[in-house]
Structures are given as C-alpha cells and as structure tokens.
Amino acid sequence: MNVDDVVAEKIAAARARAEAAKRRRAALNANRQRGLAFRHAAKLRNQASVGPTDGSLANPSDGVATAAVESDSTANTTEENS
Numbered sequence: 001m002n003v004d005d006v007v008a009e010k011i012a013a014a015r016a017r018a019e020a021a022k023r024r025r026a027a028l029n030a031n032r033q034r035g036l037a038f039r040h041a042a043k044l045r046n047q048a049s050v051g052p053t054d055g056s057l058a059n060p061s062d063g064v065a066t067a068a069v070e071s072d073s074t075a076n077t078t079e080e081n082s
C-alpha cells in the first residue's frame with residue numbers, strides 16, 4: 001500500500017462521515033419541524049378553547065360574566081380593627 005492509497009482512503013472516510021452528518025442533520029431538522037408544527041397546532045387549539053382574553057364575555061348569549069373575582073382573606077376592614 002502506498003501513500004496515495006492511504007490518502008485516498010482517508011478522503012473517502014471523511015466524505016462518508018460528512019454525508020452521514022448531513023443525513024443526520026436533515027433527519028433532526030425534519031423531526032424538529034414536525035414537532036414545531038404539532039406544538040403550533042396545539043397552541044391554536046388551546047387558544048380556541050379558552051376564548052377571548054380581552055375581558056369580554058366568553059359566551060355572550062348566556063349574559064353572565066365569567067370573570068374571576070380576586071379576594072384577599074387576610075385583609076381587615078376598619079370595622080374589624082376597632
């Protein structure tokens with residue numbers, strides 16, 4: 001085996017590694033794109049199920065506001081303090 005054969009083998013091995021890396025990156029990118037599409041679809045489904053977030057009624061036909069009321073049970077009124 002001469003030097004040219006050794007160099008040719010190293011070049012061929014390097015090309016094979018580069019091709020394998022390229023295929024691996026392409027597969028990972030395809031999986032990433034599929035996952036992003038799934039995540040985006042799930043986000044849209046969740047947004048559609050929650051309804052508007054602008055403070056308007058979620059279902060205007062029932063006429064009842066469904067907004068949460070915050071209360072602080074530790075707060076004392078002036079009457080309780082006297």
